[in-house]
Amino acid sequence: GTDGTYDYIVVGGGTSGLVVAKRLSEDPKVSVLVLEAGGSLENNANVTNPLGYGLAFGTEIDYAYQTVEQKYAGGKPQTLRAGKGLGGTSTINGLAYTRAESNQIDLWEKMGNEGWNWKNLLPYYVKSEHLDVPNAERLEGGKMTFDAAVHGKEGPLKTGWLYGTTNSTLGATLNTTFAAMGVPWNADANDGSMAGYTVYPSTVDQDLNIREDAARAYYFPIRESAKNLKVMLNTEARRLTWKTAAGNGTAGAAQTAEGVEIMTQDGKTMVMKAKKEVILSAGALVSPLLLEKSGVGNKAILAAAGIKSVVDLPTVGENLQDQANNGLKFGIANNFTETDKNAYVAYPTAEQVFGKDNVAAVAAKVKAALPGYAQQVASVNGNVTKAADLEKFFNMQYDLIFDEAQPNPIAEVLLYQQGGVWDSEYWGLLPFSRGNLHVTAANASTTSATGAKINPNFFMLGWDVTQQVGAANFIRRMYGTAPFKDVVGPEDTPGLKTVPADADEKAMGDWLKQNYRSNFHPVGTAAMMPREVGGVVDSQLKVYGTANVRVVDASILPFQVCGHLVSTLYAVSERASDLIKASAKA
Numbered sequence: 187g188t189d190g191t192y193d194y195i196v197v198g199g200g201t202s203g204l205v206v207a208k209r210l211s212e213d214p215k216v217s218v219l220v221l222e223a224g225g226s227l228e229n230n231a232n233v234t235n236p237l238g239y240g241l242a243f244g245t246e247i248d249y250a251y252q253t254v255e256q257k258y259a260g261g262k263p264q265t266l267r268a269g270k271g272l273g274g275t276s277t278i279n280g281l282a283y284t285r286a287e288s289n290q291i292d293l294w295e296k297m298g299n300e301g302w303n304w305k306n307l308l309p310y311y312v313k314s315e316h317l318d319v320p321n322a323e324r325l326e327g328g329k330m331t332f333d334a335a336v337h338g339k340e341g342p343l344k345t346g347w348l349y350g351t352t353n354s355t356l357g358a359t360l361n362t363t364f365a366a367m368g369v370p371w372n373a374d375a376n377d378g379s380m381a382g383y384t385v386y387p388s389t390v391d392q393d394l395n396i397r398e399d400a401a402r403a404y405y406f407p408i409r410e411s412a413k414n415l416k417v418m419l420n421t422e423a424r425r426l427t428w429k430t431a432a433g434n435g436t437a438g439a440a441q442t443a444e445g446v447e448i449m450t451q452d453g454k455t456m457v458m459k460a461k462k463e464v465i466l467s468a469g470a471l472v473s474p475l476l477l478e479k480s481g482v483g484n485k486a487i488l489a490a491a492g493i494k495s496v497v498d499l500p501t502v503g504e505n506l507q508d509q510a511n512n513g514l515k516f517g518i519a520n521n522f523t524e525t526d527k528n529a530y531v532a533y534p535t536a537e538q539v540f541g542k543d544n545v546a547a548v549a550a551k552v553k554a555a556l557p558g559y560a561q562q563v564a565s566v567n568g569n570v571t572k573a574a575d576l577e578k579f580f581n582m583q584y585d586l587i588f589d590e591a592q593p594n595p596i597a598e599v600l601l602y603q604q605g606g607v608w609d610s611e612y613w614g615l616l617p618f619s620r621g622n623l624h625v626t627a628a629n630a631s632t633t634s635a636t637g638a639k640i641n642p643n644f645f646m647l648g649w650d651v652t653q654q655v656g657a658a659n660f661i662r663r664m665y666g667t668a669p670f671k672d673v674v675g676p677e678d679t680p681g682l683k684t685v686p687a688d689a690d691e692k693a694m695g696d697w698l699k700q701n702y703r704s705n706f707h708p709v710g711t712a713a714m715m716p717r718e719v720g721g722v723v724d725s726q727l728k729v730y731g732t733a734n735v736r737v738v739d740a741s742i743l744p745f746q747v748c749g750h751l752v753s754t755l756y757a758v759s760e761r762a763s764d765l766i767k768a769s770a771k772a
């Protein structure tokens with residue numbers, strides 16, 4: 187390591203990167219370097235405070251990337267938040283620990299990624315986790331339940347429940363209310379079936395009452411002992427350097443990365459070398475840009491940015507999937523005087539959102555629209571993914587939404603007290619819109635908010651609006667359903683004057699498009715799929731056309747998941763680490 191050469195270089199000391207770094211460094215014969223653009227956040231109170239959600243926004247540890255104007259959704263640009271510092275976005279997120287639907291992980295395998303299914307991933311969710319079970323009084327008071335069989339007890343990542351739920355009547359009130367709306371209690375939303383009302387765990391160290399982020403879980407405990415693991419903070423990876431100069435290799439032969447060009451805090455540029463592999467873990471909004479800056483991507487886009495093509499892989503940066511987040515607020519009736527800092531959550535299915543009598547008609551309309559959606563997505567990406575392939579994937583996504591045996595939830599509905607009102611933040615879980623992000627200049631920094639052109643295409647397709655409006659109407663019904671309705675005052679936002687109770691999809695949709703934000707769940711920009719249908723990495727997470735470059739972070743998820751992302755990213759990174767170790771042995 188002292189000569190700047192390591193076996194593995196991990197770019198990005200975030201949620202995923204620190205898992206890979208820890209696991210690879212378990213072999214003392216292997217040297218690992220982590221390059222992290224930010225600093226240590228160990229003592230940053232905006233990070234550690236488990237009830238401090240939002241405090242870090244707009245500070246120096248929030249990249250706050252800006253999208254282009256969203257032409258299908260109110261015309262404004264949007265802010266995409268991501269954490270800058272050791273631990274990455276896990277240091278600024280909302281701490282929610284919810285996984286995915288088992289059949290949506292199974293889909294990864296069905297679309298051509300051998301070995302990526304729920305059965306294989308569940309042991310890695312368990313491996314990463316250390317669920318600290320609260321005492322009986324807290325469990326009872328907070329209506330917290332779980333299935334021990336699907337949780338880990340010995341993993342690095344502490345999970346548990348935030349303090350604040352004990353002695354509240356709200357949990358029970360909501361349980362009865364949701365039951366009356368046909369949304370059953372789900373005793374554990376982390377067992378692969380998410381639909382229902384649930385009290386989910388958080389990534390929190392309950393003993394210390396502080397946030398459990400990736401650095402606290404995967405790095406701080408080993409920083410003294412792991413002599414073969416080096417972390418360079420405040421160091422920006424600029425691009426990969428190649429052993430075989432572009433064009434000099436045999437036509438079609440895989441390119442081998444030599445290392446990573448970095449810029450240190452004091453502005454020095456140098457190359458760190460990798461004997462074995464480079465692993466990109468800079469997040470879904472950066473890893474594809476680093477590939478492009480290194481010559482891996484769409485030739486035309488690279489040429490326009492003045493970058494020489496090394497591997498022609500036109501889908502780098504495509505397939506961007508985020509969700510849109512909206513809020514509805516209602517007054518709190520005078521008879522409710524409890525303070526309860528917890529957020530309650532429901533994951534309703536399409537049938538629960540649209541009603542038993544209407545869901546078939548909604549489904550038929552979506553089904554009929556799929557070929558058009560596929561064509562529109564293909565045309566906005568210049569047909570680098572083919573409409574016929576997209577249509578196949580959209581049919582798979584449709585099946586998840588409207589499946590009779592295991593329908594995926596279509597919205598996450600949160601409810602909490604804030605600022606003297608009931609606040610219901612929510613997001614449609616499975617939009618069809620796909621966007622992209624690309625470099626604009628060879629030397630653009632990936633760590634600035636303006637280094638790339640980012641376009642999520644929020645609300646581009648009809649279902650995305652239908653789903654979001656359906657969830658808004660579901661929330662209005664929830665506020666009108668007993669017994670919760672007895673502690674609810676008048677609607678505050680949008681308010682019935684702005685959007686009347688009988689508003690149609692267009693009227694509610696127009697309001698939502700003016701008042702949404704990103705849900706900060708971007709995935710898919712270096713998607714794991716067969717190359718011929720639009721993949722950027724194979725099922726070993728290796729970048730097509732390269733011999734030794736992998737991506738391990740949210741970029742590789744081929745589809746959005748219904749849970750929050752970190753639980754799944756920890757599991758994916760754990761499994762990826764085993765794949766990398768196995769390939770080194772072979």
Ligand code: FDA
Pocket residue numbers: 197198199200201202203221222223224266267268269270271272273274275276278279280281282283284421422423424467468469470472632633705706707708738739740741750751752753755
């Ligand atoms: P991540 O962003 O963690 O890591 C990337 C790392 O690379 C960062 O440390 C970054 O500094 C570094 N980097 C970037 N460019 C670099 C360069 N050029 N050189 C060197 N380093 C570079 N999820 C969840 O499960 N529960 C929740 O409650 C929430 N809530 C939430 C709220 C908010 C506000 C946000 C923004 C996100 C969430 N999420 C969430 C999402 C979740 O936190 C997120 O998807 C993951 O942490 C992303 O992990 P990655 O490993 O993909 O990237």
